Amino acid sequence: MAKGWSRIGSRFADFYRSLSPDDLWVPPRLRNREWMFMPWGDRPTDRHRSFSDKQSLHTYLTQRFPHSCFHSTAYYDDPSQRTMADKGWRGADLIFDLDGDHLHGISYTDFPALMHSIQEQAWSLWNDYLEPEFGFKREYAQFTFSGHRGFHIHLRDPSLFHLDTNARREIVTYIRGVGLEVSSTKTYDTGWSRRLDEGVERVSNMLSATSRKEPGAPTLHGLVEQAKTQNHPVSSNSVKELIKRASSEDHIERLKADRSKAVFGDTGTKLFWALVRANSSVSVIGGETDENVTVDVKRVIRHLGSLHGKSGLRVTEIPFDRLDPDGSNPFDALREAVVFAGPEDKKVRILVDDVRAIINQRELEGGSGDEFTVDEGMAMFLQLKGWGELSG
Numbered sequence: 001m002a003k004g005w006s007r008i009g010s011r012f013a014d015f016y017r018s019l020s021p022d023d024l025w026v027p028p029r030l031r032n033r034e035w036m037f038m039p040w041g042d043r044p045t046d047r048h049r050s051f052s053d054k055q056s057l058h059t060y061l062t063q064r065f066p067h068s069c070f071h072s073t074a075y076y077d078d079p080s081q082r083t084m085a086d087k088g089w090r091g092a093d094l095i096f097d098l099d100g101d102h103l104h105g106i107s108y109t110d111f112p113a114l115m116h117s118i119q120e121q122a123w124s125l126w127n128d129y130l131e132p133e134f135g136f137k138r139e140y141a142q143f144t145f146s147g148h149r150g151f152h153i154h155l156r157d158p159s160l161f162h163l164d165t166n167a168r169r170e171i172v173t174y175i176r177g178v179g180l181e182v183s184s185t186k187t188y189d190t191g192w193s194r195r196l197d198e199g200v201e202r203v204s205n206m207l208s209a210t211s212r213k214e215p216g217a218p219t220l221h222g223l224v225e226q227a228k229t230q231n232h233p234v235s236s237n238s239v240k241e242l243i244k245r246a247s248s249e250d251h252i253e254r255l256k257a258d259r260s261k262a263v264f265g266d267t268g269t270k271l272f273w274a275l276v277r278a279n280s281s282v283s284v285i286g287g288e289t290d291e292n293v294t295v296d297v298k299r300v301i302r303h304l305g306s307l308h309g310k311s312g313l314r315v316t317e318i319p320f321d322r323l324d325p326d327g328s329n330p331f332d333a334l335r336e337a338v339v340f341a342g343p344e345d346k347k348v349r350i351l352v353d354d355v356r357a358i359i360n361q362r363e364l365e366g367g368s369g370d371e372f373t374v375d376e377g378m379a380m381f382l383q384l385k386g387w388g389e390l391s392g
Contacts, residue, residue, distance in 0.1 A: 005040050008312070008380055008383065009065055010065075011340060012067075012309075013062065013065035015065075015339055015340075016058075017062050019058070021053075021054040021055045024061075024305060025303075025317075026054055027303075027304075030051060030052070031052055031079075032076055033071045033075065033076075033079055034047065034049065034076060034080070034300070035050065035051060035072070035303075036049070036070040036072075036300050037049070037060075037064065037067075037068070038066055038068040038070075038309065046064075046066075048080055048082055050079040061306075066306075067309030068306070068308060068309045069303040069306035070300035070302055072092075072299070073092045073093045073154075073293075073297075073299045073300065073301050074090075074298050074299070076089060076090060084298055089298065090161075091162050092161060092163075093155060094160045094163065094171075094294065095293050096125060096130070096153040096155075097294070098118055098125065098152070098153075100149035100150060107354060109352060109353070109354050109356065110354070110356045111356060111358070112334060112358045112363075113356070115334060118151055119323070119331070120326075122151035122323060123324045125153065125175070126153060127324075130153070136155055136160075138320060141155055141156075142304075142317065143317065143319075144316065144317050145313075145315065145316045145331070145333045146302055147306070147308025147311060148308045148311045152302070154301070163297075164297065165295055165297055168294050168295045171294065176229070177230065177278075177280065178277070180192060180277055182259045182273050182277075192280075195280040196259070196277075199276035199277070199280035200255050200276060201252055202276075203275045203276050203279055206223075206279070207223075207243050207275075210223065211243045211244075211246075221236075223239045226274075226278040227239070227274045227275055227278065229278050230274040230278050234271060238267060238268070242264055242268045245264040246272070251263045251264070259273075302315045304316075310385065311385065312339065312377065312380035312384050313333065313338060313381070314337045314338075314339050316333065316336060316337040319331070334359055334360075335360060338360050338377045339377070341375050342375050343375060344374055345375075346375065346378075346379035347371060347372070347390065348373075348378075348379050348383075348391055349370070349371050349389055349390075350367060350368055350370045350382070350387060351386065352367075353367040354367060357378065357381060359381050360375060360377050360378070362378055364382075371391055
C-alpha cells in the first residue's frame with residue numbers, strides 16, 4: 001500500500017461523491033452479481049456483497065470509497081451467500097484479461113511503451129482470433145482499460161454463458177498455440193498459419209541477436225522461459241545448441257516452404273517451433289497472464305467506471321473503432337482515464353530507476369533521487385505505483 005494512502009483515499013471519496021447514482025455503470029443482471037471490494041490499509045477484503053440497484057452501490061462507494069472494486073463474471077441465484085455452493089451458479093460472461101506485466105522485452109517502468117504494446121495485443125486478440133477464428137460477435141463484446149496495465153474483453157453472448165471450464169480452457173489453449181501442429185496449419189487459411197510464417201523470421205532474428213549479444217536481445221534465460229510457456233521441455237544447453245544451428249541463412253525459406261522439415265534436428269526444430277508459437281501468440285494470453293480469468297467461471301473483474309488503487313486511473317470503456325493503437329483515432333488511456341489533474345504544484349521524488357510516465361500529456365523521465373513538480377494525477381500515479389513519494 002502506498003505511503004499517504006489516507007489522503008489518496010479521501011480523494012477517491014471526492015470522486016465517488018461527485019457522481020450521482022445515474023452516473024454509475026452497472027453490469028447486466030446486476031442483482032445476480034457478487035461484488036468484492038479492497039479497502040485501504042490492512043483491512044480484509046469485503047466480498048459476498050450484492051446490490052439491487054445503482055443507488056445502493058452508490059451509497060457503498062461514497063461511504064467506503066474503496067481502493068479497488070470488482071464484480072463477478074458469473075451470475076448467481078443468491079450472490080450474497082458465503083459459499084459458492086450456496087450462491088447457485090447460473091452462468092458466466094466470457095472474459096479475456098490482457099496484463100502488461102508479462103510482456104517480453106519491455107521494461108515495467110516504461111509505462112507508455114507497456115500501454116501501447118498491451119493495447120496492440122488486445123487489438124490482435126480480437127482482430128486475429130476472437131472474431132475471425134471463433135466467430136464471436138462484436139455486438140456482445142465490451143472492451144475496457146483496466147485502470148492500470150491491462151485491457152479486458154467482455155463477451156456477454158447468451159450462447160456462451162454456460163461454457164464450462166474445459167471449453168473455456170480450449171479457447172485459451174488455441175490462442176496460446178500450445179500443442180499446435182505447425183505443419184497442418186499450412187493447409188488452412190487461418191490466423192495461425194499466417195502468424196507462423198511471420199514468426200519464423202522473427203524468432204530467427206531473435207536468436208541471431210542473442211548470439212551477437214545485441215542490446216535488447218532476449219537473454220538465454222528469457223528464451224528458456226518463452227519455451228516453457230508452450231509447455232515445452234527445455235534447458236539452457238538446448239537453447240545454446242539451437243542458437244548455434246540457427247546461424248544458417250537458408251533455414252527461414254526452407255521452413256516456410258515445408259514446416260515438416262527438421263532443419264535444426266528433431267530436438268532443435270521442436271524447440272524452434274515452440275519459440276515461434278510463444279512469440280506469435282497474443283503474448284499476454286501466452287501462459288503467463290491471468291488465463292484463469294477466462295477459464296474460471298466464478299471469477300471477479302474490475303468494475304467499469306471505478307478507480308484503480310494502484311494507479312489512480314479510472315476503469316474506462318474503449319469504443320471498438322478506437323481499440324487499434326495504430327489507428328486514426330486510438331484510445332489513449334494515459335489521458336482519457338485520468339481523473340485527477342489540477343496545477344503542477346506537487347513535488348515528488350522518484351524512488352526507482354528508469355521511470356517513464358505520461359499522465360495528462362505531461363511526460364516524466366527520471367531515476368532514483370530525481371525530483372519533479374507535477375500535477376495531482378501524476379503525483380498520485382507515482383505514489384500508488386511505488387515509484388515516487390511526495391517530497392515537499
